[in-house]
Amino acid sequence: MTCVHVITHDNRALYEEAIQQFYRLRHQIFVEERGWGGLRRPDGLDVDDYDNEHAIYLLAIDADRVVGGQRLYPTLLPHMISEVFPHLVQSGIPQAADIFEWTRYFVVKERRTGRTDCRLLAAMQEFCLEKGLSEVTAVVEMWWLPRWQQTGFKVRPLGLPQIIEGQPCIAAAIEISAVSLEHVRKLAGLRGASLVRQVTPSPSVQRVPHAAA
Numbered sequence: 001m002t003c004v005h006v007i008t009h010d011n012r013a014l015y016e017e018a019i020q021q022f023y024r025l026r027h028q029i030f031v032e033e034r035g036w037g038g039l040r041r042p043d044g045l046d047v048d049d050y051d052n053e054h055a056i057y058l059l060a061i062d063a064d065r066v067v068g069g070q071r072l073y074p075t076l077l078p079h080m081i082s083e084v085f086p087h088l089v090q091s092g093i094p095q096a097a098d099i100f101e102w103t104r105y106f107v108v109k110e111r112r113t114g115r116t117d118c119r120l121l122a123a124m125q126e127f128c129l130e131k132g133l134s135e136v137t138a139v140v141e142m143w144w145l146p147r148w149q150q151t152g153f154k155v156r157p158l159g160l161p162q163i164i165e166g167q168p169c170i171a172a173a174i175e176i177s178a179v180s181l182e183h184v185r186k187l188a189g190l191r192g193a194s195l196v197r198q199v200t201p202s203p204s205v206q207r208v209p210h211a212a213a
Contacts, residue, residue: 002067002116003124004195007057014198018059023047023068029106036165048082050103058123058195060107060116068107068123072100075137081171085139088171090159094137100128102136102174118188121151124178125181127195135173142168152183 004131007015026046030036036116037048050073060068073079075095082093107117137158148155154175161168185191192199 002060002062002119004119004194005059005061005198007059009055011198011200013200014088015057015059015070017064017131018061019057020045022057022059022069023051024207025066025106025108029108030104030126033054033109034167038165040180045134046191049083050101056127058120059110059122060126066108067111068120070105070120071103072124072127073103075099077100081137081139085164087157088162088169089154091206093121094158094173096134098132099135099173100131100133100136102138104154105138115188115190118151118184119190119194121153121165122181122184122190123194125184128176129178129181130195133176135175137171137173139164139169139171142170145170145172146198148174152180153186154180161210 003016005018007019012019015038023045027039027041027044030046031040039048041047050071054074054077056072058070058072059066074097075082075093076097079101081089081101082095086093093189105120107120111117124136135156142161154177156175158171158173161170163169185194
């Protein structure tokens, strides 16, 4: 069964193999499949300045195999829009404690027609609601906008589209809401919580999952 795992600095030691899979898949999808040549690395891993102790990963894992993933990052810190894509924002970059940046979202090719996509989108909304976030910001190809509309997400463009790596891309803010979460859950027939959390046990305590998908 596919579950979406929450990985932070506190429990990353439990997920090192999954994180390495995530980096390899990012390189395969964003560099080799989508042609983002500026990310190419000889080791076949897509790792950037924002893969640090502040990053939060929500990874879809099925039988120890990563089949999709995404990254969230605080906008109060220097982040991708503020450092790499400020020119995509026309009237001030959204930066607040309740706004995170949403990047490196993907689903492996063979899972794109199933529930994994909606499961990951629901997990993003669910996690952000739990954390008290109001919105996430992202830079995406334009084809994402109708996809988000289909899933019930409310999107606010932050500027006009520009060509990046040969594709028209836009910076946008996506509202976090219980309504959006329920819409995407209903679309995919998902029931209940989507997130799994594991904690690093103390020497005298065995690993205990906090929730099941």
